[in-house]
Amino acid sequence: AQSVTQLGSHVSVSEGALVLLRCNYSSSVPPYLFWYVQYPNQGLQLLLKYTTGATLVKGINGFEAEFKKSETSFHLTKPSAHMSDAAEYFCASMDSNYQLIWGAGTKLIIKP
Amino acid sequence: DAGVTQSPTHLIKTRGQHVTLRCSPISGHKSVSWYQQVLGQGPQFIFQYYEKEERGRGNFPDRFSARQFPNYSSELNVNALLLGDSALYLCASSPLDPFLEAFFGQGTRLTVV
Numbered sequence A: 001a002q003s004v005t006q007l008g009s010h011v012s013v014s015e016g017a018l019v020l021l022r023c024n025y026s027s028s029v030p031p032y033l034f035w036y037v038q039y040p041n042q043g044l045q046l047l048l049k050y051t052t053g054a055t056l057v058k059g060i061n062g063f064e065a066e067f068k069k070s071e072t073s074f075h076l077t078k079p080s081a082h083m084s085d086a087a088e089y090f091c092a093s094m095d096s097n098y099q100l101i102w103g104a105g106t107k108l109i110i111k112p
Numbered sequence B: 001d002a003g004v005t006q007s008p009t010h011l012i013k014t015r016g017q018h019v020t021l022r023c024s025p026i027s028g029h030k031s032v033s034w035y036q037q038v039l040g041q042g043p044q045f046i047f048q049y050y051e052k053e054e055r056g057r058g059n060f061p062d063r064f065s066a067r068q069f070p071n072y073s074s075e076l077n078v079n080a081l082l083l084g085d086s087a088l089y090l091c092a093s094s095p096l097d098p099f100l101e102a103f104f105g106q107g108t109r110l111t112v113v
Helices: none
Strands: A001-005 A010-013 A021-024 A032-038 A044-050 A056-058 A064-068 A071-080 A087-095 A100-102 A106-111 B005-007 B010-013 B019-024 B033-035 B044-050 B053-057 B062-066 B072-077 B087-092 B106-110
Touching: A001 A100, A010 A021, A021 A032, A021 A087, A021 A106, A032 A064, A032 A071, A044 A056, A044 A064, A044 A071, A071 A087, A100 B044, A106 B005, B005 B087, B019 B033, B019 B087, B019 B106, B033 B072, B044 B062, B044 B072, B044 B106, B072 B087
Parallel strands: A010 A106, B010 B106
Antiparallel strands: A001 A021, A021 A071, A032 A044, A032 A087, A056 A064, A064 A071, A087 A100, A087 A106, B005 B019, B019 B072, B033 B044, B033 B087, B044 B053, B062 B072, B087 B106
């Protein structure tokens, strides 16, 4: 069965520092991969997605992610963290039935 | 344009009761999916509907049911509520089949006491 693993339930970085959130997937076919952000008491907002083509995907709010097939990874990065980036981030893949399989989420904490 | 709207935003129910959650998709979107998000976990897929037909069902008991109406809005029904049904219920709409671009509502927070 397809699965998504996010390493680290909590990640803490200083404002201005690099943000790196890790996501690994398992899939027997080329996956569709997504990163979503969830602010407290709100729904999920799409940050970026990989379907086909370029492996480096740019999203909203300065985030980007790189699809690495050899490592089965889709890590999310941002060069410089901002206080407004504090939220929970979810990685997801789409299975063969076009249903989203979600990771457990990583809470990003930004230190002033 | 209005986004995905869900009602109610918060709900408290007693064990054994029934609940109906509602979702209005973005205008023009024909696909609606429902997810359950328990506190501290990622969402779990419950149902997907496209053009009023069920296209997918997650690993949830028969107490959970849903339907999509001709105007593409949707209802999620849960019977015989259990304490473990307490969660944030998210609705997502998509213009496409297959389901590649999901837009989420703010969710309904259900508390079962």
